[in-house]
Every structure is written in C-alpha cells, then in structure tokens.
Amino acid sequence: MPKTLVTxxxxxxxxHLCQRLLAEGHEVIxxxxxxxxxxVSLKRDRIAQLENERFTFVKGRVETRGLLMDLFAQHCFDYAFHLAAQAGVRHSIEQPRDYLESNIAGTFELLEAARAHPPKHMLIASTSSAYGSNTEMPYVETMRTDHQMSFYAATxxxxxxxxHSYAHLYxxxxxxxRFFTVYGPWGRPDMALFKFTKAILQGEAIDVYNRGDMMRDFTYVDDLVEAxxxxxxxxxxxxxxxCAEDSLSPVAPWRVLNIGNGSPVQLTAFIEAIEAATGLTAKQNLLPMQPGDVPATWADTTLLTALAGDAQHTPVTEGVRRFVAWYRAYYAV
Structure with a gap:
C-alpha cells in the first residue's frame, strides 16, 4: 500500500486527487x-467527502517551518504531490506577499523535507501561466519561459x-x-466556470474579458487526476x-510536463456550453483584457502521451454539464 502525501x-x-488515490489503494496524508x-465551507465539505480509514487530514500551512519535515520523518512517503499554493492571477496583483510565502517558502519547506527523507517521486504543481508572453502555440515543455506576465506565474x-536545483544536488x-485551466465539480468559486454558472442562474450579467476573444485549453479535473x-x-x-521531445534535465532527475486537453476552446464556445447546460442565455459585459492575463493557452501533450499513454479527454460540453449538475445539487438551485 503506497503511502502518499497530498498538500x-x-x-x-x-x-479530486485524494479521491483517486484512495480508490487506487493508497494511504493518503x-x-x-x-x-x-x-x-471555507466548500473546503471543509470536500474534506468530509474524503472520510476513509486510509485518509488522515492534517491542518497546517506548508510554509510553517518544520511542519513538512516532521510529516516526512513520521511517514516515510513513497510519493509526495505538492498542490498547496496561493492561486489566482488577479489576486497576485493585490496581495503578492501571500504568493511569496505560500508558493516559494512553502515549496522550500517541502524540498528541505524531501532532502532529509527522500520519497520515490515528488510531483509538484506549476502552471501554464509559466509560459508567459510566448505566442507560439501549442506550448511545448522545452520552450524558453523567461517572461511571466503575473507575480503568480513568476512564483x-x-x-x-x-x-531543479534540489533534484540536481540531492x-x-x-x-x-504545468496545468491548463482545470475545471469540473467542486471547482473554485474564483474560476470562470463557477462565476459564470452562478451569475447565469441568478439572472446576472457575466464579465467577459477581451470581449470573448480568448482561448483556453480547458482540462476536465477527472482527466487530470487520472494522468x-x-x-x-x-x-x-x-x-x-x-521521447525526443522530453524536457528531462541533462543534469538532474527532473522534468516539466504539460497536463492539458490538447485542444483550445474559444471562451465564447465555453459560455455557450454553460448556456446549454443551464438552459439559460447569458447576459454579457464585454470588457478589455485584465492585467497579467494572456489571450490564449494550448498544451502540446506529446510528452504526456509518451509517458502515461493515451488519456481520456472529456469534451467541454460534457464536463460543463457535470459541473452545472453538481452546482445545482450542492447549492440546491
């Protein structure tokens, strides 16, 4: 039985990852x-769904000095998934210190703990926003990524x-x-799908940035956690x-990997999928591009396929339908 950490x-x-790992027989911390x-009630309800004799919940901040070191020493993890982070492009403009502490200091604590008590494999979440101002599509892992557009992406x-430095040294x-616009049931309230669905069901207008001229590689959450x-x-x-396209470091057991659907969808088509799932027409406020945002993202998934084989690709229409059904049930709409 693998023992696995999920921050x-x-x-x-x-x-969703904890649910998947528990179903596959892992002991999960x-x-x-x-x-x-x-x-926070949404977060607590998620944890309540994970109740299982093989699941242990620990409340704490990843940046707390010594917390991760103690967990690694106690459990001798086989695998460590590091997903804890301060998320959100726009929020990073308003509260950058949150990102410095959670994303950078928190990752440092994880790396120090792993150096002292090495797992078989550490899997750490980055973001498609790391590609920054690159305009060549699709994004390939071996592209240069020197020009991030937000402090979130920079962290x-x-x-x-x-x-990479820890992989090389130790x-x-x-x-x-690098995740690409993940969506699905139990999603974050600050993400477009959640905000759009809530507004449409309440008869309110939605804010559509860059007047809808945006493309995203929407990735259904079940597809991602399977990968x-x-x-x-x-x-x-x-x-x-x-494979020839591998981003594997020449000096370390380290690679960066896209996880996306591999096919970008126009924002207007995404809104149409929500309209179809709700049976309602969206009122739209057409607005200019937000600071720190990019007009398009699109993942090359050649390396993902080479490593993990063909993955499932849930169509956006189906994924949106499942989210709307969850939203209606969870909020009794």
Missing part, C-alpha cells in the same frame, strides 16, 4: 490550511527552478506539472528521456 488536499485538484481565500516558475526525482495517478510511479531518471 492542498482541501483544494479543488487536491480533493492530506495537508491543508483551509485558508479563507474563498469559501510558480521560481519553484520549477528551486526544484538526486531527488521530481516532476513539475497524475498514472505518472506517480514514473519517476524521472538521469539520462533516460522518454
């Missing part, structure tokens, strides 16, 4: 601070570099994941690339 266990992706960045790119196998679970035992090895 950010009460978060959207962390919750879930760490989360239950911060008030958004509705996540910094964690990639931090992790021979720690590490995979960094993460498959990749856990596939730790990077020095000098053993999986």
């Amino acid at each position: 950010g266990a009460a978060g959207f992706i962390g919750f 879930g760490l989360d601070a239950i911060t008030d960045y958004y509705d 996540k790119k910094a964690t990639e570099s931090m992790a 021979d720690l196998p590490i995979t960094m994941f 993460l679970e498959r990749l856990a035992p596939l730790a990077p090895q020095r000098g053993a690339p999986a």
